[in-house]
Amino acid sequence: TPRTSLALAHGAHRLGKRTDPMMERWRNYGLGQFIHWGVYAIPGGQWNGASYGGAAEWIRSWKGMPKEAYDNLYKEFDPENYDPSALAKQAKEMGAKYMIITTKHHDGFCLWPSEYTDYDVTNTPYGKDIIGPLVEAYDAEGIDVYLYFSVMDWNHPGYRSVLATEEDRSAYESFKEFTRNQLLELLERYPTTKGLWFDGTWDEAWKEQAEFADNLATEMRKKIPGLIIGSRFRPDDYGNRHFDSNGDLMGDYEQGWERKLPETYEDTNGNDWDCVMTIPENQWGYHSDWRGHVKTSYELIEMLVKSVSLDGNFVLNFGPDAKGDIRMEEKKLATEIGQWMSKNKSAIYNCGHIDWEKQDWGYYTQNRVTGEVNMVVFNKPINSVLRIKTSSKISLQKIYDLNDATKIYDPEEISQDEYIIQLGDEELAEPKVIVIKYDHSK
Ligand code: JFZ
Structure with a gap:
C-alpha cells in the first residue's frame, strides 16, 4: 500500500534513520x-x-x-x-x-x-x-x-x-x-x-x-x-x-x-x-x-x-x-x-542484522565494521549439523570458534549458497559463537 501524504506540521521530520x-x-x-x-x-x-x-x-x-x-x-x-x-x-x-x-x-x-x-x-x-x-x-x-x-x-x-x-x-x-x-x-x-x-x-x-x-x-x-x-x-x-x-x-x-x-x-x-x-x-x-x-x-x-x-x-x-x-x-x-x-x-x-535465512540453531549477528558474521548457537540438533544459507554468492574464508580459534569448521556446500558444518560430539555448555569470515567474490 502506498504511503498517504497528509501535510503534517508535527509529523515525522525525517524519513529513514539518523546517520550522525x-x-x-x-x-x-x-x-x-x-x-x-x-x-x-x-x-x-x-x-x-x-x-x-x-x-x-x-x-x-x-x-x-x-x-x-x-x-x-x-x-x-x-x-x-x-x-x-x-x-x-x-x-x-x-x-x-x-x-x-x-x-x-x-x-x-x-x-x-x-x-x-x-x-x-x-x-x-x-x-x-x-x-x-x-x-x-x-x-x-x-x-x-x-x-x-x-x-x-x-x-x-x-x-x-x-x-x-x-x-x-x-x-x-x-x-x-x-x-x-x-x-x-x-x-x-x-x-x-x-x-x-x-x-x-x-x-x-x-x-x-x-x-x-x-x-x-x-x-x-x-x-x-x-x-x-x-x-x-x-x-x-x-x-x-x-x-x-x-x-x-x-x-x-x-x-x-x-x-x-x-x-x-x-x-x-x-x-x-x-x-x-x-x-x-x-x-x-x-x-x-x-x-x-x-x-x-x-x-x-x-x-x-x-x-x-x-x-x-x-x-x-x-x-x-x-x-x-x-x-x-x-x-x-x-x-x-x-x-x-x-x-x-x-x-x-x-553488530546488527544480516539478511541470511534464520536457522533453528540460533541467530546471526554481523559486525558492522568488519562484516564478519557470528553464528550464535543456542540449539544443537540431534544430527549435529548446522545449516548456513547465505543471501548472495560469497566465498566462505574461515569458520571458527570465537573462544578457540584453533577450532575450525569445514563447510560443505550442499547446494547453491547453502552449506552445512558439523558440530560433531561437541556439547553446548552455553550459547556458543562461531565466526564466519567471507569474501564477496565467488
Ligand atoms: C510503562 C510504565 O507504565 C511502567 O511502569 C514501566 O515504567 C514501563 C517501562 O513503561 O508501561 C508501559 C508503557 C507502554 C506500553 C506498555 C507498558 N506499551 O506501549 O505497550
Whole structure:
C-alpha cells in the first residue's frame, strides 16, 4: 500500500534513520540497563499485609493502598546503601553500554532536586540528589546515561488525562509549563545526558499537544545537540503516536517493544528500536514478592542476541529496594550475563542484522565494521549439523570458534549458497559463537 501524504506540521521530520555519530553510537550499544527506582520501592508491592498483583511502581493506583499513604512515603525515603559507583561497576561487568534511569515515574516523585516541585528527594530524610552522582558514576565507567521521564504525573495539580472543560485546559497549561521547566532543568543539570526515554504519553490530553511537544523537542535539542528521543514522546497533528498519520516513525527509534521482541526483521520495518525487558513477568520497580516466571540468564541472553540480530538494543531492568540495594536474584543474573558477555561481546557490540535465512540453531549477528558474521548457537540438533544459507554468492574464508580459534569448521556446500558444518560430539555448555569470515567474490 502506498504511503498517504497528509501535510503534517508535527509529523515525522525525517524519513529513514539518523546517520550522525551519536545515533551510530546508540545503534552499536547492543545491551543496556534500565533502573526503576522511586518511593514505590518502600512498600515493594505490599500494603497492610496484602500483596499487590500489579507492577510495584503502579501500587498507588491500587484500591488496596490509600493514596494518602502513598503520597507520604517520601517521608521515609532514605536509601542508606545507595552506592552509584557500585551500581555502575555492576552494569559495566554485565556488559551494558548505556543505562536509563527513572528521574520521575507516574507518581511524580523526582529523584533530583527540582526547583518546580516540593515532591522530590530534597524533602526526604535522604535529602540529596540521586541522579547527579549516578550520572557521574556511569559516565566514569563509560556507560552512556539516558533519562526516563514520565509525562503523566499523578502529583501535579494541573495534570489531566482529558481536557473536558475550560478549567481543565487552563490547569493543563500550568502542567505543560511545569513539564517544560523540568525537562530543561534536567538537561541543564546533567549535560552529559545522551537522550531521554519518555513514558506516560498515552492520555488524550497529551495527544492534543503536537505543537507543544514538537517545540519542546527542538528546545531540548538546542540544550544538548544530537539528543536521542524515541517514538514515545510526540503526538502528531492528529494525535497519532509513535508513527504519524502517514505511517512514518516520529522520533529517533521505535519505542514500542516493551517486554516483547519482534519475530522477524520485517516486523521492525527496518527502524532502529529498543526492547525494554523485565526479569520477572511485569515488575519494573522493586516488588518483594515476585510471582510467576523469572527469566534465567540464558533466556535473557537469547533475547539480547535476538535483538541484535534484528538491529535493536536490549535493555534489562533492575529495581533497587528501599535501601538502594540490588536484590540477590538480579545481581546473580547480571554476573551470569557478564560472564557470557566477557567472552562473546564481539558478537554483540557494533553488530546488527544480516539478511541470511534464520536457522533453528540460533541467530546471526554481523559486525558492522568488519562484516564478519557470528553464528550464535543456542540449539544443537540431534544430527549435529548446522545449516548456513547465505543471501548472495560469497566465498566462505574461515569458520571458527570465537573462544578457540584453533577450532575450525569445514563447510560443505550442499547446494547453491547453502552449506552445512558439523558440530560433531561437541556439547553446548552455553550459547556458543562461531565466526564466519567471507569474501564477496565467488
Ligand atoms: C510503562 C510504565 O507504565 C511502567 O511502569 C514501566 O515504567 C514501563 C517501562 O513503561 O508501561 C508501559 C508503557 C507502554 C506500553 C506498555 C507498558 N506499551 O506501549 O505497550
